[in-house]
Amino acid sequence: KNEVEQSPQNLTAQEGEFITINCSYSVGISALHWLQQHPGGGIVSLFMLSSGKKKHGRLIATINIQEKHSSLHITASHPRDSAVYICAVTPPLIDKLIFGTGTRLQVFP
Amino acid sequence: DTAVSQTPKYLVTQMGNDKSIKCEQNLGHDTMYWYKQDSKKFLKIMFSYNNKELIINETVPNRFSPKSPDKAHLNLHINSLELGDSAVYFCASSQTTSGGGYNEQFFGPGTRLTVL
Numbered sequence: 001k002n003e004v005e006q007s008p009q010n011l012t013a014q015e016g017e018f019i020t021i022n023c024s025y026s027v028g029i030s031a032l033h034w035l036q037q038h039p040g041g042g043i044v045s046l047f048m049l050s051s052g053k054k055k056h057g058r059l060i061a062t063i064n065i066q067e068k069h070s071s072l073h074i075t076a077s078h079p080r081d082s083a084v085y086i087c088a089v090t091p092p093l094i095d096k097l098i099f100g101t102g103t104r105l106q107v108f109p
Numbered sequence: 110d111t112a113v114s115q116t117p118k119y120l121v122t123q124m125g126n127d128k129s130i131k132c133e134q135n136l137g138h139d140t141m142y143w144y145k146q147d148s149k150k151f152l153k154i155m156f157s158y159n160n161k162e163l164i165i166n167e168t169v170p171n172r173f174s175p176k177s178p179d180k181a182h183l184n185l186h187i188n189s190l191e192l193g194d195s196a197v198y199f200c201a202s203s204q205t206t207s208g209g210g211y212n213e214q215f216f217g218p219g220t221r222l223t224v225l
Contacts, residue, residue, distance in 0.1 A: 033214075042218050043201075044216070094165070095203075096142070097144075097152075097154060097214065102151075
C-alpha cells in the first residue's frame with residue numbers, strides 16, 4: 001500500500017463543473033504538496049500547505065492534519081485544466097517528496 | 110528565463126552504455142534533487158543534494174552516480190545502462206528556509222531515457 005493514496009485515479013468532467021481530487025496519507029508530514037503534470041510532461045507545483053486552506057485563482061487546496069487528508073478543488077473547470085494532478089508529502093526532517101499515484105483529469109468542452 | 114533546465118530532453122541508447130544527464134538551476138536554490146518517473150507515471154526520489162553535499166540516496170543502484178560541481182548544477186551519470194533504466198528523469202530544486210524547513214520544489218522539463 002502506498003504511503004500516499006489518491007482518488008479517483010481518473011476523472012472526466014464537462015467544462016464548468018466543480019472538481020474534487022482527494023489525497024490520504026499514512027505517514028507523519030511537515031507539508032503536503034499538490035503538483036500538476038501537463039500532457040507535455042512538465043511538472044508544476046500548485047500548492048504547498050501544512051494546515052488549513054490555500055486558494056489560487058480557481059484552485060483551492062485544503063488539508064486536515066488530524067484525518068491525514070487533503071483535497072484539491074477546481075471551480076469552473078476548463079479544458080486547459082486537463083492534466084495529471086499529483087499529491088505529495090514531505091516527511092518531518094527529511095527533505096524529499098513521497099508521491100501519490102496521480103489523478104488524470106480530462107475536462108471536455 | 111528557464112528556472113530549472115535539463116539536457117538532453119530525449120536520450121536513446123543501447124544497453125550497456127554509459128550516459129549523463131545534466132541539470133542546472135538559476136533560482137539561487139541550495140537544494141537539488143533527481144526523481145525517476147517510471148512507465149506507470151509513478152514518481153520516486155533518487156537523490157538530493159544540499160550545497161553540493163549528498164543528503165538523500167534512496168537505495169539507488171550504484172550504477173547511478175550524481176555529481177554536484179556547484180550548488181547550481183546536479184548531474185546524473187549512469188553506467189552500464191539496463192532496460193529497466195528506461196524512464197523519465199526529473200531534476201528539481203528548492204530553497205531551505207532559515208528555520209531549516211522546506212519550500213516548494215521547482216521541476217525541470219524532464220529527460221526521457223530509452224534503453225534499447
